[in-house]
Amino acid sequence: MSGITKTFPGVKALKDVNLTVRRGEIHAICGENGAGKSTLMKVLSGVHPHGDYDGEILFEGRRCAFGGIRDSERAGIVIIHQELALSPQLSIAENIFLGNERARRGFIDWNRTNFEAGELMKRVGLRENPVTAVSDIGVGKQQLVEIAKALSKDVKLLILDEPTAALNDDDSAHLLDLLRGLRDDGITCVIISHKLNEVIAIADTVTILRDGQTIETLAAGEVTEERIIAGMVGRALDNRFPPHEPSIGEEVLRIEDWTVHSPSQPGRKVVDSATLTLRRGEIVGLAGLMGAGRTELAMSVFGRAYGTGISGRILKNGKQVELRSVEDAIRHGLAYATEDRKRYGLNLIDDIKRNISAAALKGVWVDEREEYRVAEGFHRSMNIKAPGVSSVVGKLSGGNQQKVVLSKWILTEPDVLILDEPTRGIDVGAKYEIYTIINRLAGEGRAVLVISSELPELLGLCDRIYTLSEGRITGELPRGEATQESLMHLMTKGTPR
Template identity: 60%
Template sequence: MPTLLEMRGITKTFPGVKALDNVNLTVEQGEIHAICGENGAGKSTLMKVLSGVYPHGSYEGEIVYDGGPLALRDIKESEAKGIIIIHQELALVPLLSIAENMFLGNEIAKNGVMNWPKAFKEAEGWLKKVGLTEPPSAVVGKLGVGKQQLIEIAKALAKDVRLLILDEPTAALQENDSAKLLDLMLELKAQGVTQIIISHKLNEIARVADRVTVIRDGTSISTMDKHEITEDRIIRDMVGRDMANRYPERKPNPGDVLLEVENWSCWHPEQVGRQMIKGVSLKVRKGEIVGIAGLMGTGRTELAMSVFGRSYGKNHSGTVKMHGRVVDVSTVTKAIDAGLAYVTEDRKGLGLVLEEPIVRNVTLANLFGVSKGGWLDKHRETQVADGYRKQMAIRTPGVQQKVVNLSGGNQQKVVLSKWLFTDPEVLILDEPTRGIDVGAKFEIYSIMKDLAEQGRSILMISSEMPELLGMCDRIYVMNEGRIVGEVSGAEASQEKIMGMILKEGRAA
């Protein structure tokens, strides 16, 4: 196949940091080319160079596109050449319709007047092409993330895309939506659309990619053809070493029951008559890692949030006990005082204040711990944050660094530090490794192991079954707001867990 894109010797430097160092990338016409690397390896920076977010002159090296030099001044120029990037954080306006979003900045207009009938008709055609049946008038904010991702692709197709760049396209999608998106990528490939995908999900890469380029520490390490692609090979090149065991070795030694949730129920905060959690009971012992498995939408997050200070739902009932005594968890403050902590699945939206420095984020949930007489002790605050920086191995020049500039794995360590500073006995971890690479995952697992060995208890929600099987001493299985099964870590298997879910689904 002819070469569509060559990036030669790309070097990009920020103050004090060399983000890219002599990176080379070749993409052939009509292929799906995957780029893999740990968080902070430089993948997204490379794509921002390619798409004009970082303009020509702000980096060293050269780009050849479609046989000629490419020297972009901005993203509008890249789109004019058919290079479209879809970022992990979708660039849609929630309150506008699908059609309005699709042609925003690319309006179908004459003399400044929008031709809405033509726009809606064209939008309908592009939506059909990506498999969406929603009308162009539908409000984007009322649609799920999977459909919004497809709208972004329809928007790209409407701009006559030749090279489509997808940055972590399935990170926030459930399994069915991910499968649909991957199928669409293969369809677009058959239609001649060249694609670059950045993803941490190695099984998805193995399914769709024709070639894979691995970047480590800002340098291109290897490019492998389809017949050479294996998860072990990608991981070895990503982290610079073999990872025979993806989970740290543990010798579980659970103690007495620490947390008990008994007959817990709650209702949807807006939809009258819809019960979300239905009489759930569970126990977690001291030093134990307990998982909650289940398909997306079965109530796992709703359960965790409702127990943690009733931060989800209404009309709560049931009891929560710590050390056998009933505790008040009616507010977040009272839940923290009772010894609970909740690490949200949405670290960017709910877990962190992205534009604030690490030091401010680490102490946010326990300001009393860095205050004297109602006044913030900034020296103490810096000491605390720097202690967690070292303890958690947060890769950063210092604790005054803005959290938004950290990789996903380091951001997750900041969230964990924030809650550890409240000195909890039980940590509820909701999708603790979502959107982070395999090397950073191992670091998070090691932190979990250390916390359990210290006698803290962990309740982990995860959509990744291998993660639950690799880390948990026991696993509860949820379906439709209920606990439908329980299995020990030693006896657990994907087949057994899915069997519990499907059996309950058939019975319902």
């Protein structure tokens, strides 16, 4: 790709970008949110058709002018987007061959469909029955279905946009091993990822973009996290976390003997007799492995948004409160920013101002001038990178979407903010901004509970950390005593039944 320039209304997303990828390599593309990574790959894969951009694409020595995604797929280029394009009600086999059906005389040949799907599934290490519905398998396995779908199209160049963003450590490791195997089979891979440790572990070559421009391309031997970060943000991030001097006050929230049962399996406890406290001005972490019950605990406290058979007590400022709905929780000064901002945290087809005002609306009339004024204030104070508050939220980068989510909840004037994976899927520069906002919220006297799968994040951000295992609180460590090793020991601690 040479001289690629792509403009959206009011924004030049790509400015004269060059990219060279060698046959049979894994080539990583790194950059902050909004750097142009996904846009560049959408140009390559025909999502942005020829004529919508300036520049030239050469694939296997031939000049390409893709009019759409089917043209690029015919050439052997397949893209897997961060939001998986699967139909949950259809079977794995049906998804693999969707739009590429195995038919005979105008009818689908189901025997051939399921047999060939089974062969492709073996190749990607997926052991499910081909007739299993996609809705019945986890996100990690759904990612493998997407790769099997790509292999069914005789892929030569596979593009993966944030393939491990929603995966746990085991699924991520399996996916990276699979990509190494595809490379050994001669398939070229381009991977976009914010997980720099994974980039260093797997990439043969790394290209860094910043502000829609190519900064540099590095061979594997030249790659370090520090060099990638410096290229991405234009400066060295010697300290990944802003300085934080806590000023901790009195207890604001106490959760006592909190027990929650699964709504799908009522006899199973997903949170078991948990007790924890939050104080004003304090940032508290909650660490646990996948399935430990972190999100379930947070959502059940936030107006019983999750779970059945809930028991225990919640005390706010020393007085017991009943939070039986989300409205109750908001009224009593609690806020919960979900881990899945695109599905549950935002209305992606609406603008910034309406998303910010959504949780704080009262009554039936909206003062649109006041709504605009308030949104403009957050636009400035949160440094939301968008032309204005009428910009559609779905077109913002992940980091800026997260700032809109935080703005929405800050507007409700909470005493307690529960932030579930607040930096998931955003780059190191945007993470630093989110950490600064969290510090500022604590500095204003709010209590902040941070749930994160990244132990270095909890260690760098929090004043105190709880650990959760199998739904039970297994430990509590102040900042000075917490290490990755001590947290992992407590996170994997067996809990007697």
